Amino acid sequence: MEKMNKGKAAEPSAPPRERLLEAAGELFYNDGIRATGVEAIAARANTTKMALYRHFQSKDALLAEWLRQVIAGYWRKFDAIEAEHAGDPRAQILAWAAFFADDAGAWSHRGCPFINSIAELPDREHVGRKLIEEYKQGQWRRLAGLCRAACLASPEGTASELMLVFEGAQVAAQNRSIADAGALAQRIASAIVERQAQASIG
Incomplete structure (x- = not known):
């Protein structure tokens, strides 16, 4: 990004x-x-x-448009990942994990723009906060769809586990509480996918 x-x-x-x-x-x-x-x-x-x-019209309108641009950049990246691994949803999920691992390590000390923005937007009805929440919900739905296509057990639950790992990696990378948080998140995500793949055939 x-x-x-x-x-x-x-x-x-x-x-x-x-x-x-x-x-x-x-x-x-x-x-x-x-x-x-x-x-x-x-x-x-x-x-x-x-x-x-x-x-x-306002600073809030400018903020919202900036957030839309950042969100669009992430969607383009996910589109590219899925195109690169077309027809292989499991590989797509693991590529998502690799992307988030790299993303967590690449941000400056300021960290994730979404986390930072949410912290400054306490009003749940603020247009910027709504955009971020809608994006994250859409991200979860897309990931759940990939888990379903990969025939993983409990695709919705698996997507939630993966999202928690991805989000946690970004926070840990930002506050430097865990060394190599991105690489660790990638290993955890791979283990989750493998466990759920085995559960689906067990």
Whole structure:
């Protein structure tokens, strides 16, 4: 996944909307949602606050669009994984595990953008929080579908176990509580898949 790193102001040659989204993503991720004001976003994007409001009704609308972009990036990655292992759902599940292992280790000290955003959005009705929760529910459904296609025992339960491992690996990698959390999560996920595969034929 694309990482949000601190950098220079956005290139003025890009369209204003793209510059605003890029700048907002960097600042929301690196500095936090609450700490980032529209003035700072406009300055990073080499534009004005007035221009920001022409493209986005509010800071929340800009945040929501950034989250949609991050979510879309994950869906594209899952599509690519499944295309690479077409017709082999078990291999697809293990490739998901490898991806999350790499993803957990690749984030900066700021960690997962979804975890960070949820922490700053206590209102369950906030559009940003809803987007994240809907994405995670969709991710679980897609993973459960792969478990079902792989003929694993209790596909819904297996998907829940795997999701818990993936989510836990991201938190552990962020707070550095476990060395090589991603690699450990991959081994645990492989063991879960193997156990459920054996249970389905037992």
